[in-house]
Amino acid sequence: MTAPSTAPAPPSRGGRWIQQWDPEDETFWKETGEKIAKRNLLFSVLSEHIGFSIWTMWSVLVLFMGPEYGLTPADKFLLTSMVTLVGAVVRVPYTFAVAIFGGRNWTIISASLLLVPTIAAFTVMKPGTSFNTFLLVGLLAGIGGGNFASSMTNINAFFPLRKKGWALGLNAGGGNIGVPVIQLVALAIIGASGGPRVLLGIYIPLIVVxxxxxxxxxxxxxxxxxxxxxxxxxxxxxxxxxxxxxxxGTFGSFIGYSFAFGQVLQNQFGRTPLEAAYVTFIGPLLGSLIRPVGGALADKYGGAKITLYNYVGMAVATAVLIAASMQKSLGLFTVAFVVLFVLSGLGNGSTFKMIPGIFHTKALAKGLEGEEAAAYGRRLSGASMGLIGAVGALGGVGINLAFRQSFLSYGSGTGAFVAFLAFYAACFLVTWAVYLRRSAAKGLATATTEAKPQLNYAEV
Structure with missing residues (x-):
């Protein structure tokens, strides 16, 4: 770009507000923007990572809750469903909190709020506590799910469009990995014959940090x-x-399976808490690590293409799960479930890359150019991410409720997997029909042919 750099002076320590920010200006980005953006990305990932751990801690805590707690499998699936529900709903206000308080300020507030559900769980986590009390305290943990929405909205503003797939994928993947990390910590604690309060006690100081x-x-x-x-x-x-x-279909699967995997292994295959904990972290870990790869592939080949083929893979993995479930093959079931986790993580990265690309393309179609088009894309993609993240997380609620009903009706998760297979097929059809059919592609590209060089960064 020929425009002079608008690089601001380093922000003052009092409040840390950056007055000017134009990541699409390549001079500004190279001289000043990239360093600041990556620093904010790093600490955003840390806070979001712990938020995910606190949100999904009940997927681990239910493994500690043996017969002495008096909870049925249906109770546990209902508990994790409600935790997921709150995490989905709070994503909407968390999205707009960034614009009200500032990204840094809200990260401090949202991280500090994680102390509430953690200390509450530490207080009540013992046999004899009523199910309603566990349910209420579990609902508090849902606020950890909101950290994702505010973090993604914040980081979306820091990076140029050409880097968003990578940056958003890394941000989300680093957050998602909070799921397997808390499961690994729980595995170590269970293996050392420790109790759930030890796990919660570890996270309280980490939240403060x-x-x-x-x-x-x-x-x-x-x-x-x-x-x-x-x-x-x-x-x-x-x-x-x-x-x-x-x-x-992507994130709803990831978070839903993260909550449910251990319980399915216990209830359908008779695994002990320790045996379940040995494998439950593997799927979320690989699914988290692969998310930036999904974003990077989407940057290179287009998010819609990666998403389309990814749904094919998810459908195949689900079909294998159905067969393994019916044959009671634990080995095949575990491998297929882990593959499904990996594909859900890959799809998380590719779908979130599509969002800024879609709105930037629409800006160009309106005749906007340069920074004006970029600002339009940032405005709508940032606002939409909270809604999309919230609705996507509701998929996790549906997955846990589907498992609950499947175990009540059939004594296994097979019925739920059949429903998931049908949903992935629907996602495949929608992706193809809206974003990859020739007529759809032509509609998105209307009035933008002269701006083709810019569209290289906005490929959906």
Whole structure:
């Protein structure tokens, strides 16, 4: 670009507000922006990572809850479903909190709030506590799910469009990996004959560390204003809801299976808590690590293509799970489940890359150019991410409720897997029909042919 750099002076320590931010300006990005953006990404990942751990801690705590707790398998699936539900719902206000408080400021607040469910669980986690008390405390843990939405919205503003797939994938993957990390810590504690309070006691100081580091090293961007109009515009746009549907298939699967995997192994295959813990972390770990790869592949080949083929893989893995479930083959079942986790993580990266690309393409179709088009894309994609993330997380609720009903009706998870297979087929058809059919591609590209060089970065 020929425009002069608008690189701001380093933000002051008092409040850490950056007055000007233009990551699409290549001079600014190379001289100043990239370093600041990567620093914010690092500490955003840390806070989001712990948020995911706290959100999904009940997937681990239920493994500790033996017969002396008096809970049935249906009780446990209901508990994890409600925790997932709260995590989905709070993603909407968390998205807009970034614009109200600033990305750094809200990261400090949201990290500190994680102390509430952790200390509450530490207090009540013992036999004799009523199910309703466990349910109430579990609902508090749902706030950990909101950290994803605010973190993604914040990081979306820091990076240029050409880097968003990688940056958002790394941010989300680093957060998602909080799921297997807390499961690994739980495995070590169970193996050492420790109790659930030991696990919770480990995370309380880590939450404090994350909040302090966010305060010291993150920044707010001044021009990320609270824009209720963006929320309304995003809610009115059909692509927001189409992408929400597709994200149910990827992230809904990831978070739903993260909560349910251990319980399925216990209830369907008779695994002990320790035996279940030995394998439950593997799927979420690989699914988290692969998410940035999904974003990077989407940057290179187009998110829609990667997403389409990914749903084919998820359907095949689910079909194998159905066969393994019917044959009671634990080895095949475990391998197929882990593969399904990996594919859900890959799809998480590719679907989230599609979001900014779609809205940037629409901006070009409106005749906008340069920074004006980029600002339009950031405005709507940032607002839509909270809605898409919230609806996608509701898929995790559906998965746990489906397992609950399947075990009540059939004594196994086979019925639930059949329903999931049908849903992945629907996701495949929607991806193809909306984003890859010739007529759909032509519609998205209308009035943008002269801007083709810019569209290389906005491939959906």
């Amino acid at each position: 994350a909040a302090v580091l966010s305060s010291l090293f993150m920044d707010n961007i001044e021009n990320v204003k609270n824009d209720t109009g963006a929320a309304k515009d995003a809610a009115k746009d059909g692509h927001t809801w189409i992408m929400s549907f597709l994200y149910i």
